[in-house]
Amino acid sequence: MPSLQFLILAAALLLLIIYVLLWWHAHTSIKVPRQLVPPTKEELSNATLPSISIVIITHDSDHMLQIAIDKVVRQQYPDFEIVVVDNASTDETADVIKRAAAQHPNLLRSTRLPRNTHGLLHMSMAVTLGIRASRKDWIVLLRPNSTPKTDLWLLSIAEAIAKGNRLCIGYNHYYGYYSASWERKAARWYRHRQLLNYNAINSGKRTPIGAEPSNFTFNKADFLANRGYGKWLHIANYHEQLYAASNAIPRQTTFLTMPDAQVETVLPPIRELWNTERQQTLKAARQLPRSVKLRRGYKTRLAGLFLLSVLTLAAGVLIEQFPALCAKLGLGFLHNLNPNSGITPNQWSVVNGQWSIIAVILFFAIAVIHFTCSAHARRQDNKRLHVPLVTNPTELIKASTEY
Template structure:
């Protein structure tokens, strides 16, 4: 982590009916240990008391700026519009993004997410684990987040960044306006984070942050319906990834599908085929036992190391089913 603050920062948070989360998590952002920064909160047509709360806090904190979006049929409402309004209101070039239901792991978060000394770096990708709660849904959400993080952070390290998460990422305001913001995918409800990174990140202008103090914890979905809606939005955005990224990600899914399909198919064949399939499955679990526990611990999910063989299968089934639902279900999806 850099020992000095290089340049000022604008933190951008979009909120729609997030009064409870703002009350709980906004203080951890406002009280960051960083010499010069502002927090821009965009209130997107909330009716739950968010407006009154933010107005009161804006008077208490000089570095808090509130942007209010009113109901208006003349513009296309959605998170991308809210993000754009927040970016326009930001007074600094380096923008750090998070959500209303998120809290930094430490008060030095902004030191880690600040603009690097290398001026060629336009984008910094952070990591955002979900908080631990009871139940299978929570375990599945956290495991899926782990798998996604290993993918996008790993590919970024190899010089092929393809996505980031809006709960913890940063980029230059000048980069946003130079590329006309979200104009190319404004019609997609999601993608304010991953589609922007997919379009503009490359091996020369992107870095990642994995320091524990750079993490941002997030509140997970508490219902299966909410999680399904979230994944449906992500599925829609993935269709607009660059061709090479879609090919690589699709190949991963196909290989996993073929692996489990091979195992299931062998169960209906001879005893020898069953033993062969069982041996291959056991070997894959043994190999993962040497890899997954260390990665899970590094990414704050050490408690899942005993459950990953089961979660791996459940996640594959869930994503397969959700993929079919996303393709044939209703197309309209709102961000809140």
């Protein structure tokens, strides 16, 4: 009959093995980036490509909007348009839109949403207005603080659509103006959030657990058939993650990580990032389906499972050693009080801990191998995701001072 200590140590090792298996089951490595070959004009004219509307929702972002429009109009794509929705801006946004429309009359159209009676901005209404004003079959949501990395951005999205995907979530390369420590930490947090979404799409139920507000592609007919953001009108922001998590079809959603499909997104100011972004994200997360909430907390529960295995190992090691150690310490205390009593600490011996030693060695060997391999996998993912910034933050600061 196995001893109680043996059973507890075996349970600790079993919990650790389950943790390792579940971790690697949920992990999907980023594929090696593939660069698109720029097509010729003849190839573009002969290709059957989906029509795309780029919907930009802007509020008091005049200089960023100008830069975003300048980058988007250079896309090597035959059938697309830009729809700009001015969400009650009070700066020079209207002038930027007017100049851009004059320069690109066949490419850019705009509409405006006034501030409501309570002075609130409704992103859901602005997005719906822009989508209804669009004339193309597919919608790409882009924020004014985001710019495509290359001129093949739309072509990479069209390639994903041609494979049968109904939702395309593109990677956002977040960066700050000054590369301060808080900006680097925030960028790592956003990257971690997107990697969790990538793993969710490529494993398990094959559906997303969210989406970024920018570089998000879906079919216009699907959006209208699903009543768009109608369920979440009471939420100010982050409707994209709710729409993606609630309406994605398994194996018809993809996460685009190749360099041509990425956009570069400027981080908001730290106060807005903490007070607004964090609060709105938490508020939106409460509206997610229960199954999605459980999947979003998967890594947290795995961490709890690992902690449980460590505590179980500690209990197995101490369960038979603890009484003997206490007795030895107690006898040592009595011996110090009365050296002539004839009682010595050596009368009690610590129980032979061979099972403890074997279990601890196995536990730490498995844990070290796992954490070494997982750290290497994360480094490889970050390396494959990382593409040098095309945008110069210094030029953005200079452009903002000119307005």
